Amino acid sequence: MNVPTHAAASRNADRALSVHGVVVFLFLYVPILLLVVFSFSDASNLSVWGGWSLRWYRKMFTNDPLLRSMRNSVVVALVSTGISTVLGTAAALALERYRRWLGKRTFDALLYLPVIIPDVTMGVMLLMWFTTINWSLSLTTIILSHIAFNISFVAIVVRARLANLDPSLEEAAADLYADRWQAFRRVTLPLIMPGIVGGALLALTLSLDDVVITSLVQGPGSTTLPVFVFGLIKRQVTPEINAVSTVMLLASMVLVFGSLAFQREPRAGANPEAP
């Protein structure tokens, strides 16, 4: 990017912007940091500091319903991410690589709707549909619902990557007598891999985040971690919830840095690493 020389016209304006920036960062981070710090407090009340302790983490790891919900969450996130990554990538390829096919425009529009629709509406829709076709609510209906919104997110991320791809690379493969599958496997796939991984990590995050849709389509015993924690919060605020929250934040953090590591654009002209 070319750096603006006049953009920050006066020093004062820039200083005001900097102060504003710092305040916004404090607003974004102080609540989360306090939450993490208090998960290590020995007091059973969140209003006083009781000295450092891992007591709430120990308690959390002996809380069976909580651990069960954690297991459910992992299963839902992994299965829905796996399926939606394959389906979403195929959808992105179909939209970016083929000029015209039956129903392409409708599909393009349909693919964007799950992204912008509010969670509540999506959950209500799926709940009514599962009830109409007499499917009993269970872990399966949760997974099916998560796939329904994750396909779109994966497809959008992969599509962005495909759109920036130099088509001459595939042409070169074809000129060198690579068949369609070889060209895809050896050229296209490695090039769009960062997009696919990025999409998959986004899908994982969204799946691990979802409260509203899951709470509408869950069956008995199929609660996921966020829905379970949501129920706990509504009953009572305890440092144990802080401990669970810290674990959830840690998971988010791993996913952010994972996605940043994979999304990094290869330098212009440089060859991306071959498989």
Next chain:
Amino acid sequence: MTTTDERPTRVADPEFERKAERAEALRGFLQALPSYAYLVFFFAIPLVIVFVFSFASRSRTGRPVLSDWNLDSYAKLFQPIVAEIVARSLWLALLNTVLCLAIGYPFAYWLATRRSARYRAVLLVLVLIPFWSNFLVRTYAWRVLLGENGFVTEIGRALGLWDKLLFTQPAVFIGLLYGYLPFMVLPLYAALERMDWSLVEAARDLYASGWVAFRKVTLPLSKPGVIAGSILVFIPSLGAYVTPDILGGAKTTLLGNYIVRQFTAARNWPFGAALSFVVLVVMLIATIIYFRTDARTI
């Protein structure tokens, strides 16, 4: 592949070309088919079902009965209680969007105008972390801060500004602002970062003041980011469920909670369907505005 036609064609037989094109179209269709079928079955049809059931009547268990079609659920929208909830949700969503924009724009501008690329990258990561962090956890953080003896409550008491914030409308509002601010900042940052800043320089060289250059050049060029951010904040704010449920009370019910309640405690599915449909229509209008305006700026 899209580029096949740009290659010198060795065969000029039109019949052959048509066949090749048809094969190409079939391939594209087949690749999309699994996700296409999935979205039809688990999205498009459920969408239609919601619409159909909003005209159904309700059985004793609250489930819709597919006979006796009526407009009762839609008539219910005009009851004062419902109208109040709809108005409150729209107002809060709009207020949140405007405030996120007012706070987020100068913030994104600050991020995008830092000179060192490495510094910008670090700041961007700092914005991405809350963006990716669990929404429920971030809302819970405020549940503690605003609670009895919470940090923010104590400060307010010491300064004599407020006595109790939790379960009030301001608490819901703080939660929404905190929850959705990153959704505004990221598209704004993307638009400002991609902008051609030499245009601002050109304006300045032509003796435009800093403010005029901003208003006439920077602001119009960042408009796609403004619109995208506004949509990303407005739509989920309108359907907010977690935030008002954790930070709000009985008097701060928003559309999201009210809809879910129709499927749980109130057991009135057709009415819940009608409400969901209203949210959908508002969302579609917002999206159409988005695409219209976006197209105009290009």
